[in-house]
Amino acid sequence: MEKKLILAIESSCDETSASVVENGDTVLSNIVASQIKSHMRFGGVVPEIASRHHVEQITQIIEEAMEEADVTYEDLAGVAVTEGPGLVGALLIGVNAAKAVAYAHKLPLIAVNHMAGHIYANKFVHTMRFPLMALVVSGGHTELVYMADDGSYEIVGETRDDAAGEAYDKIGRVLGLPYPGGKAIDQMAHEGQDVYNFPRAMIKEDNYDFSFSGLKSAFINKVHNAQQKGEELNNNDLAASFQASVVEVLVTKTLRAAKEYRVKQLLLAGGVAANKGLREALMKAMKEELPEVELVIPPLSLCGDNAAMIGAAGFVELTKHQFAGYELNAKPGLLLG
Ligand code: KG4
Ligand code: ZN
Numbered sequence: 001m002e003k004k005l006i007l008a009i010e011s012s013c014d015e016t017s018a019s020v021v022e023n024g025d026t027v028l029s030n031i032v033a034s035q036i037k038s039h040m041r042f043g044g045v046v047p048e049i050a051s052r053h054h055v056e057q058i059t060q061i062i063e064e065a066m067e068e069a070d071v072t073y074e075d076l077a078g079v080a081v082t083e084g085p086g087l088v089g090a091l092l093i094g095v096n097a098a099k100a101v102a103y104a105h106k107l108p109l110i111a112v113n114h115m116a117g118h119i120y121a122n123k124f125v126h127t128m129r130f131p132l133m134a135l136v137v138s139g140g141h142t143e144l145v146y147m148a149d150d151g152s153y154e155i156v157g158e159t160r161d162d163a164a165g166e167a168y169d170k171i172g173r174v175l176g177l178p179y180p181g182g183k184a185i186d187q188m189a190h191e192g193q194d195v196y197n198f199p200r201a202m203i204k205e206d207n208y209d210f211s212f213s214g215l216k217s218a219f220i221n222k223v224h225n226a227q228q229k230g231e232e233l234n235n236n237d238l239a240a241s242f243q244a245s246v247v248e249v250l251v252t253k254t255l256r257a258a259k260e261y262r263v264k265q266l267l268l269a270g271g272v273a274a275n276k277g278l279r280e281a282l283m284k285a286m287k288e289e290l291p292e293v294e295l296v297i298p299p300l301s302l303c304g305d306n307a308a309m310i311g312a313a314g315f316v317e318l319t320k321h322q323f324a325g326y327e328l329n330a331k332p333g334l335l336l337g
Contacts, residue, residue, distance in 0.1 A: 135267070
């Protein structure tokens with residue numbers, strides 16, 4: 001097969017990233033510049049600061065990705081870029097950079113949904129077999145996505161309020177952890193016990209939706225009540241109790257969806273896919289309850305935002321000759337499917 005190379009660009013939030021991907025499943029380069037240090041002191045991502053960093057970084061990052069892959073623009077078959085969802089000002093930087101490269105080198109422009117990118121990060125570890133179910137858990141989204149085929153997405157369940165990563169980051173703030181708190185809470189959870197028995201919202205309901213805001217409130221109430229009474233709570237136990245609730249709900253509903261839809265594979269995706277507790281619980285539950293369904297989990301390096309995953313999802317569009325025009329715009333609220 002002829003090698004098809006895609007230059008992919010991702011700038012939807014606080015990572016500026018460019019990558020060269022071969023045939024949608026091999027990473028030739030994947031440069032990720034995180035801005036997290038600039039946002040940390042504000043306790044969250046500041047959109048204006050994000051845009052400014054993207055503008056400063058993007059040209060350099062694209063050049064680095066091309067150099068590391070050791071390819072020229074003439075070698076490329078297309079330029080893929082995240083069109084949404086994300087911060088509008090941040091997305092626009094990537095979209096305009098991609099348009100400029102596509103125009104200058106007469107390359108097809110490919111628009112990619114960020115969430116599709118997270119799912120396709122799994123293609124670097126394993127061939128995708130359909131139909132499949134993907135649990136996509138990030139800072140902005142929590143979704144169960146059914147895929148009948150390449151590039152086909154049906155959201156069968158989603159969060160009704162906070163995303164899983166968002167809940168982690170909010171309770172991280174309550175515990176005084178730097179933003180984003182997800183990773184630190186995951187580590188603390190492994191040092192503690194689930195002693196506080198927080199609610200498992202919607203776990204028994206006959207649907208595939210989630211809710212994490214009640215858990216967040218229960219957590220905050222527990223901490224505030226203890227503070228008022230001058231009681232000491234063990235932060236590791238708090239983290240372990242919070243994580244036990246999130247993981248149990250995610251795993252239970254995901255397995256139920258995988259069974260119901262009779263899928264061949266279950267894919268984990270998104271920033272929260274890096275969660276050790278979630279990865280372990282999902283592996284154990286799948287082995288015990290659904291051994292016939294293949295579980296695919298992305299490597300830690302591809303769980304967070306990166307451009308390689310955009311190149312993998314973009315390759316599907318390239319093979320279908322689904323290209324974007326120069327009127328392509330950022331779509332902050334873009335939905336999957
Ligand atoms: O996918 P991502 O990099 O950005 C979005 O598209 O949102 O996800 C970032 C989210 C943050 O909320 C972060 O706290 C969370 O992923 N996260 C984790 C872990 N590592 C990152 N949450 C729980 N456990 C982790 N180990
Ligand atoms: Zn993401």
